[in-house]
Amino acid sequence: MLNMTTAKQALKKRFKAKPYSSDAPADYEVLIIGAGIAGISMACHLQQQSSQKSHRSLFDSKSVKQKKRLKLNSQRFLIVEKREDLGGTWDLFTYPGIRSDSDALTFGYNFRPWLDHKMLAKGADIKSYIADTAREFKVVEHIRYQHEVQQLSWSSDSQQWTAMIKNHATSEVLSLTANFVVGATGYYDYETGYRPHFKNEENFKGEIVHPQHWQETQYDDKKVVVIGSGATAMTLIPALVDESSKQCARHVTMLQRSPTYVASVPGDDNALDWLSGKFSPLSKAQAYTLLRTRNVMFQQGVYRVAIYAPKMMKALLNHKVRKELKGSGVDVAHFKPAYNPWEERLCAVPDSDLFQALHSKCAEVVTDSISQFTSTGIALASGKHLDADIIVTATGLKLQMLGGAALYVDGESIDVGARMTYKAVMLEGVPNMAIMFGYTNASWTLKIDLACQYVLRLLSYMNKEGYKTVCAQAETEHEKVKTQADTVLGALSAGYVSRAKDELPKQGDRYPWRVNNNYVTDRIMLKYRKIKDEWLQFNR
Structure with missing residues (x-):
């Protein structure tokens, strides 16, 4: 960092009377x-x-x-x-x-x-x-x-x-x-990201990594616990158990202190192609402008409904989550926050990838508080223990x-x-x-x-x-x-x-x-x- 003495001297020099002509470009x-x-x-x-x-x-x-x-x-x-x-x-x-x-x-x-x-x-x-x-x-x-x-x-x-x-x-x-x-x-x-200190974390024998400093972490065939419930955690869970990737974790647990609203969106949007296709009167530029306007209005509409009709939006989100989790054995309570939609950000997941990961049994969600780290994982306030080779602290930004x-x-x-x-x-x-x-x-x-x-x-x-x-x-x-x-x-x-x-x-x-x-x-x-x-x- 800049030396304070140097900074003070520079300031003094900078602001002394008539340091140089104000005409100097x-x-x-x-x-x-x-x-x-x-x-x-x-x-x-x-x-x-x-x-x-x-x-x-x-x-x-x-x-x-x-x-x-x-x-x-x-x-x-x-x-x-x-x-x-x-x-x-x-x-x-x-x-x-x-x-x-x-x-x-x-x-x-x-x-x-x-x-x-x-x-x-x-x-x-x-x-x-x-x-x-x-x-x-x-x-x-x-x-x-x-x-x-x-x-x-x-x-x-x-x-x-x-x-x-x-x-x-x-x-x-x-x-x-x-x-x-x-x-x-x-x-x-x-x-540096936001990284709270956890009790006895120095006892953990595995690797602790913050997503902001992910450096080719080797997680293949390992047990991973991701601490957090924001967009980063929601993204990591399906990616870590993706069998088509070069690495695939044996099991991943998303450990959250409280739930977050999640909504699935289509992974692809091919409307631009058919709207500007061979038999369409619209050029690609016109189709782009139309669809961009559509998406802006949709985003604004969802936000306004969440602000002015939170109960309706909450009921809709909960209904969709129940459908996504049907047959998985996962408790819908893991995705029912106490706050209203958009008091915190709403997480979007493409093609239900998070929910598909939970259906696969290679991933799970646990809502609990951390008691302390152990040599082999995390001890929870409920008395449960989560085994881990790697702990990912998706605890947010600074x-x-x-x-x-x-x-x-x-x-x-x-x-x-x-x-x-x-x-x-x-x-x-x-x-x-x-x-x-x-x-x-x-x-x-x-x-x-x-x-x-x-x-x-x-x-x-x-x-x-x-x-x-x-x-x-x-x-x-x-x-x-x-x-x-x-x-x-x-x-x-x-x-x-x-x-x-x-x-x-x-x-x-x-x-x-x-x-x-x-x-x-x-x-x-x-x-x-x-x-x-x-x-x-x-x-x-």
Whole structure:
């Protein structure tokens, strides 16, 4: 990590009076942190804008002479990525069965349709899609790998950000400047997952592995216990007992403290092929737009029913689970949570693969609490013992903002978790910065696409009007927004969200500080409403 003495000296040097001419161009117009789904999307949007018009600085409100100098010295954008490759989540997670939990038609970028017939795409396919997109839009050459942003400092004097970056390949710490920063790091810590300590776990003679750090674990013909009941656990169970894979566990137990809602979805969606087939009047592009709209509306419909008619949704989910488990001998109580649907995320499984695994007798679900680890497995509070050669702790994520980078505005440390989010894109009181968040109740990418389009509109507006800075402020002459308990991820009460409520930006009590989690209203807000309002403060 960055040495604190070095950091303090850098800050002091950065913010001393008149450190350098405010006319000095930034190294980059836009600095994008992270080369995952969001970072690549933002870069592709910038590339498209650049190709549609001759290159023009996004911040060229200066004289003709200064404009020429800025164009010559300030590059358009840079992506810095801490890991050795792009892909973000889909580069990090490699455990068996890793897949999306959203359909491919809405998971793909709107500017580059993903026409895969698979409903829930495999992790490796998603990474390939991101990489292919980056190559097609020529953003690969703009990525600097193994570069970790450790500190971001805004100076009102120079109207620029200074990023202190560690090059992990050389151990060098360097700094660069940018006019605008886009945080596209996601919301969790890539280095460590959430990993509670279990009593006497050091006595266990087998292997303990967290899915976030799955490294070619050898599980063939072994007994495996997976601790957890979220999407990761639901994915692992059928994958570990898949006889067609290179490895197949002898037996797998999903040990959960409490149940989760699960719904089966079709593994394939071939509607695009027949809707754009030989005898169809629709082109493939038209069919894609129609089906993508269908899927968006379906996702939103399911979510709204779950929120406004939870009893009906709960009854429907329980009915479907009973049908799936019929004849398996598995108690349906293992899939009947006490909470309402969408108070935590709903897990989708393709072609009932989880339930098929439970029918095979190679897998089971146990709802109980852990008393302690033993040398051969796990002793439960009920007195039962689960034998294991491998224990997988699918216990969730550890949340983190901006990849762990420290944030300063004019020398003042900024606590992201104490600030509100404006349109779920900008941060209260922080100039020239956007932080990308996707949906938790639909495809992550749907919201990312909208957020990127909003950032482009914002930058274009600033360029047109000659503004150099923009800052969202939660108080005007007539109104003051009140901070709410809900975070930018909504009222989701999943464990990883609850644990990190102090780390995540908060919502406000009114538009546009309240998070809608509604694609239709967000689309109107981010794509069509006027940029300038009473909450945004612009300066030249």
